[in-house]
Amino acid sequence: MTKDLKTHRLSTRHLLGIKDLQTEDILHILETAEHFKEIINRPIKKVPSLRDITIANLFFESSTRTRVSFELAEKRLSADVVNFSASASSVSKGETLIDTVNNILAMKVDMVVMRHPSPGAAVFLSNHVDAHIINAGDGTHEHPTQALLDAFSIRRETGTLKGIRVAIVGDIRHSRVALSNIFCLLKLGAEVMVCGPPTLMPKYIGDLGVKVEYSLKKALAWCDVANMLRIQSERQHLAFFPSLREYVMQYGVTRHVLDGLKKRIIVMHPGPINRGVEITSDVADSDQSIILQQVENGVAVRMAVLYLLAARQSM
Amino acid sequence: MNLLLKSIRVTQPGHSFNGKTADIFIKDGVIRKIAARVDARTAGKARVLDMKGKCVSAGWFDLRANFRDPGQETKEDLLSGLDAAASGGFTGVALMPSTDPVVQSKADIEYLLQKSSRHAVDVYPTGSLSVDGKGRELSEMFDMKQAGAVAFTDDKHPITDAGLMVRALQYASGIGALVMVFPDERSISGDNLVNESAGSVAFGMTGSPAVAEEVMVSRDLRLQNYAEGRIHFSTLSTAGAVDLVRKAKKQKHLVSADIAAHQLCFDDSALAGYDTNLKVLPPFRTRDDIKALVKGLEDGAIDAICSDHMPEDRESKEVEFEYARPGIAGIETAFAAAHTCLKGKLKLDRLVAKFTTGPRDILGLPHPDISEGAVANLTIFDPKEQWSPEPGSMVSRSGNTPFYGYRFTGRPLGIVNNNKTTL
Numbered sequence: 001m002t003k004d005l006k007t008h009r010l011s012t013r014h015l016l017g018i019k020d021l022q023t024e025d026i027l028h029i030l031e032t033a034e035h036f037k038e039i040i041n042r043p044i045k046k047v048p049s050l051r052d053i054t055i056a057n058l059f060f061e062s063s064t065r066t067r068v069s070f071e072l073a074e075k076r077l078s079a080d081v082v083n084f085s086a087s088a089s090s091v092s093k094g095e096t097l098i099d100t101v102n103n104i105l106a107m108k109v110d111m112v113v114m115r116h117p118s119p120g121a122a123v124f125l126s127n128h129v130d131a132h133i134i135n136a137g138d139g140t141h142e143h144p145t146q147a148l149l150d151a152f153s154i155r156r157e158t159g160t161l162k163g164i165r166v167a168i169v170g171d172i173r174h175s176r177v178a179l180s181n182i183f184c185l186l187k188l189g190a191e192v193m194v195c196g197p198p199t200l201m202p203k204y205i206g207d208l209g210v211k212v213e214y215s216l217k218k219a220l221a222w223c224d225v226a227n228m229l230r231i232q233s234e235r236q237h238l239a240f241f242p243s244l245r246e247y248v249m250q251y252g253v254t255r256h257v258l259d260g261l262k263k264r265i266i267v268m269h270p271g272p273i274n275r276g277v278e279i280t281s282d283v284a285d286s287d288q289s290i291i292l293q294q295v296e297n298g299v300a301v302r303m304a305v306l307y308l309l310a311a312r313q314s315m
Numbered sequence: 316m317n318l319l320l321k322s323i324r325v326t327q328p329g330h331s332f333n334g335k336t337a338d339i340f341i342k343d344g345v346i347r348k349i350a351a352r353v354d355a356r357t358a359g360k361a362r363v364l365d366m367k368g369k370c371v372s373a374g375w376f377d378l379r380a381n382f383r384d385p386g387q388e389t390k391e392d393l394l395s396g397l398d399a400a401a402s403g404g405f406t407g408v409a410l411m412p413s414t415d416p417v418v419q420s421k422a423d424i425e426y427l428l429q430k431s432s433r434h435a436v437d438v439y440p441t442g443s444l445s446v447d448g449k450g451r452e453l454s455e456m457f458d459m460k461q462a463g464a465v466a467f468t469d470d471k472h473p474i475t476d477a478g479l480m481v482r483a484l485q486y487a488s489g490i491g492a493l494v495m496v497f498p499d500e501r502s503i504s505g506d507n508l509v510n511e512s513a514g515s516v517a518f519g520m521t522g523s524p525a526v527a528e529e530v531m532v533s534r535d536l537r538l539q540n541y542a543e544g545r546i547h548f549s550t551l552s553t554a555g556a557v558d559l560v561r562k563a564k565k566q567k568h569l570v571s572a573d574i575a576a577h578q579l580c581f582d583d584s585a586l587a588g589y590d591t592n593l594k595v596l597p598p599f600r601t602r603d604d605i606k607a608l609v610k611g612l613e614d615g616a617i618d619a620i621c622s623d624h625m626p627e628d629r630e631s632k633e634v635e636f637e638y639a640r641p642g643i644a645g646i647e648t649a650f651a652a653a654h655t656c657l658k659g660k661l662k663l664d665r666l667v668a669k670f671t672t673g674p675r676d677i678l679g680l681p682h683p684d685i686s687e688g689a690v691a692n693l694t695i696f697d698p699k700e701q702w703s704p705e706p707g708s709m710v711s712r713s714g715n716t717p718f719y720g721y722r723f724t725g726r727p728l729g730i731v732n733n734n735k736t737t738l
Contacts, residue, residue: 019517096634118635119508119519120589127588128633139637141519179519203524207513 010308014133016122017142018183026187030152032304033297040076040299050079053310056104058114059085059136060097060121065271065295066136066146070113073302082109097121098128105131111309114138132309140174146270147180149301151188153294154225157266162189167219169195169251170229170278173202173240177229177270182208195219196229196251199240216251220261227268228253228278248277255282266290316734317342317361319353323695326372327671327685328664339371341691344734349687364738368699370663373683374406374692374732375670378573379549380624380646381470385426386415391626391712393427396646397436399711401737403622403647404670404694404727406436409678412443413470419443419454424462435735439465439678444483444494450474453483457490465678466547468495471596471641473531475501480535484544493678495547498531498556499523499597508637510583510598518586520636523598529555536563536570545569547677550623552578552597554607561616571677572616574608575623576649579656581717591632591639592717595623609660612669619673620666622649626713644713648704650696652718654725663698670694693731695738700726 010025018026039047055074059067067083074081084104095103101112112129114122115136122135122142137143151161158164166185172178172194185192186209193211194201206212213219220226231247241247253267267279267289275281284291320339325332338353339346340361348357355363382396391399400408410427412418418427424440431438442459444467446452456467467487474480474496487494499507504527509515511522532548536559539546551557551572560572581599593599611617625642632639645652650670657666672682683692704718729738 096630098633116635118637120636123589124635139519140521173521176519179517183517202516202522203511204513204516207516 009311013309014122014126015144015305015309016126016133016135018144018147018180018187019142021144023187026148026151026184029148029301029304029308030155032308033148033152033301036303036307037297037300040303046076046078048078049307050074050077050310053111054080054082054109055111055113055306056109057081057083058101058104058112059083060087060114060116061137063115063137065298066115069295069298070136070302073299073306076299077303077306079306097125101125101129105129111306134305134309137176139176141176142180143176144180145298145302145305146177147184148305149294149298150181150227150268150270151184152301153268153290153297154266156293156297157290158224161185164190164225165193165223166190166225166227167193167195167213167223168227168229169216169219169253171200171232172196172205172229173200174232175229181227182210186210193219193222197241197247216253216257220253220257220265223265225266225268226253227270230270230272231274231277244277252277253279253283255280255286258283258286258288264288268294271295316344316736317358318731318736318738319355319358319361319363320366320371320695321363323366324370325685326370326664326667328668330685332685333664339685341731344691346685346687346689346691349685366695369695369697369728371685371693371695372667373671373685373694374730375404375650375694375727376407376409376674376680377403377405377624377646377649378409378619378621378674378677379411379575380408380622381411381413381626383626384414389712390628393430393438394434395710395712396624396626397431397434397438399624399644399646399709400436401730402710402727404650404696404730405646406683406692406694406730406732407439407680408436409439409441409465409674411470412441412468413448413472417443417448419446419459421458421462424459424464428463435730435732435737437732439680441466441468441495443467444469444474445479448472450476450479453479453486456487456492460490460492465680466493466495468497468549471497473497473499473501477534477538481538481542484539484542484546488542488544493545493547495549496535497549498528498535498551500527500531503527503530506637507596507598507641508594509586510600512583512601514582514584514601515586525553525555525600525604528553528597529559532556532559536568539570540568548572550575550578550597550621551608551611551617552600552604554604557607557611557616561611561614564616571618572611573619573621573674573677574611574617575645576620576653577623577643577645577717578608579605580652589636590717591634591636592643592715594636594639594641595643596641609657612657612661613665618669618677620649620653620669621674622646626711627715628713632715642715643717644709644711644715647709647711648716648718648723650727651702651723651725654698655723658724691731694727695729695731696725696727698725700724702726
């Protein structure tokens with residue numbers, strides 16, 4: 001790593017969201033992630049950087065890839081890791097979140113990675129406990145590491161984010177990925193468009209500085225990168241569209257749709273994919289898709305976040 | 316209780332001393348003498364208090380408070396709530412019926428009246444509009460009214476069933492009773508966590524749009540017109556709703572409305588830190604909405620300012636925003652909040668009217684008078700005192716307020732009522 005990187009620390013103790021993160025911090029995380037990406041592709045993927053750090057992964061909402069990605073990132077930095085999973089509803093009826101976390105911290109845990117179904121839960125926790133908090137998704141609010149890995153993945157494909165046009169397609173209303181991506185991409189100079197049915201679009205989303213488009217065709221014709229969001233049926237208590245079939249008719253990306261474009265766009269997806277819904281298999285598995293690169297980059301980006309928040313001076 | 320208030324400024328529109336200072340002599344709870352100067356010898360052994368710079372008005376009345384008694388006495392009970400009310404300058408309080416169990420029988424009303432009968436603050440209970448507050452069948456309004464209920468409401472539970480609403484308005488009009496409603500179309504407002512606006516889209520919470528309030532006000536005005544009853548809208552928060560009420564008043568509909576004092580002090584951008592003490596129902600709206608509320612107070616579309624006192628314990632507030640219970644324990648800060656946030660926008664005597672004649676007219680209660688021979692029902696306050704509430708300084712059993720450290724101008728100092736004083 002360069003000398004510069006070794007001495008630069010993040011301006012924050014926690015990673016609660018992208019909205020309040022400084023652009024310099026984002027760039028620094030992405031730079032650091034480049035080094036970790038190189039490391040995890042070595043025959044020996046592990047570094048001893050966080051060997052005296054204990055990290056608790058608290059997942060109050062089911063997750064496979066984010067939890068595994070964080071756990072691998074932690075293990076490759078040689079941190080000690082404990083995992084705690086519970087449904088938030090059962091926890092909310094008994095022990096409070098503060099008590100749960102303080103009990104874990106009493107066992108000398110340094111950092112907490114938390115996923116929680118309630119928006120603002122990470123902010124709330126950071127106000128009440130004494131540990132570094134990393135938000136691994138708080139309800140429909142933010143998912144900062146996903147946005148960082150998405151930005152990282154786009155940048156690796158295009159070389160820059162300045163002026164790159166990114167369309168985020170799907171359930172914008174219930175998506176923490178959309179919100180964090182919007183904040184992150186705008187800070188890095190990209191142009192952002194959100195696309196989906198009006199019922200899945202927050203009424204004032206345009207005030208964040210993004211374009212709003214209801215037609216997938218127009219959105220794809222505009223963009224360089226399409227980030228296809230998962231339809232979150234678990235967050236939809238009400239029917240926001242008549243049927244999945246009708247959603248696919250309007251917003252599903254197929255090979256045919258891609259071939260109809262006059263250019264070659266990059267297709268992304270935060271996973272897990274509903275194959276045949278947001279994108280068909282021949283799109284997901286095509287050379288335009290960088291979905292698996294996103295997953296690989298996720299580990300590197302999370303290593304960078306953990307490493308920088310622990311404020312290590314060198315690897 | 317004998318008192319001589321020296322050099323106190325009278326704040327009561329129409330009063331011969333309005334805006335002027337006077338001496339007021341109170342003997343055995345009755346105003347015996349009010350004059351530019353009352354000799355201390357006339358007052359005999361009365362306590363003499365120098366009130367230079369302080370104001371007196373008719374006792375303030377809170378149109379909406381929850382004292383959680385019976386059922387949740389750890390948050391508040393009737394007597395702690397009344398002490399808090401006195402500290403907030405109120406001599407009368409209309410209590411919401413959503414206790415546990417809800418207030419829905421003669422016995423429930425009598426419990427509240429009897430238990431509070433020796434206090435300086437008068438209780439005016441409201442009864443549940445529907446059985447168990449569930450919004451399905453009408454409760455026994457007549458029986459409760461006979462026992463002393465002043466109005467009927469399901470508190471913060473909107474009446475979703477339009478048929479029930481019509482019948483409630485019709486039945487209440489037959490017995491000369493008032494229906495109070497909280498207008499909110501729940502199928503639109505959802506969890507009501509935050510206002511839907513440009514300011515809150517970044518918070519990641521599905522917002523409640525203003526139209527959820529407006530559409531319910533609109534519906535209920537039509538139903539009120541049809542039923543020919545009286546309706547009162549509680550805690551309005553949106554510009555559109557204020558406008559609808561204003562228009563209905565112009566058309567001589569029997570309609571009235573109040574707002575909660577704290578709605579004047581915060582807009583929805585305040586929720587950026589997910590402070591659960593700022594979680595209220597209805598949610599804080601936009602700056603434009605606040606302007607519309609102020610205009611409504613000025614032109615009379617809004618009749619009263621209430622505390623909307625909703626005491627909550629720490630366990631109900633020190634949790635994730637989504638799980639926190641809404642509400643502010645606001646009865647001690649309602650006047651200070653309104654006075655501070657309306658500074659330069661509403662004259663003092665007009666503001667005081669929103670705490671005195673406004674709420675009493677809604678309930679059809681007589682106005683306390685500051686005249687010789689009248690029972691002393693007074694609030695004494697300092698419109699200039701600067702102060703900040705501090706944790707632990709509240710009289711209420713609950714401390715859920717966003718006003719700790721907030722710079723208030725204006726403070727209630729005490730009340731005189733029922734031959735008692737807190738001065």
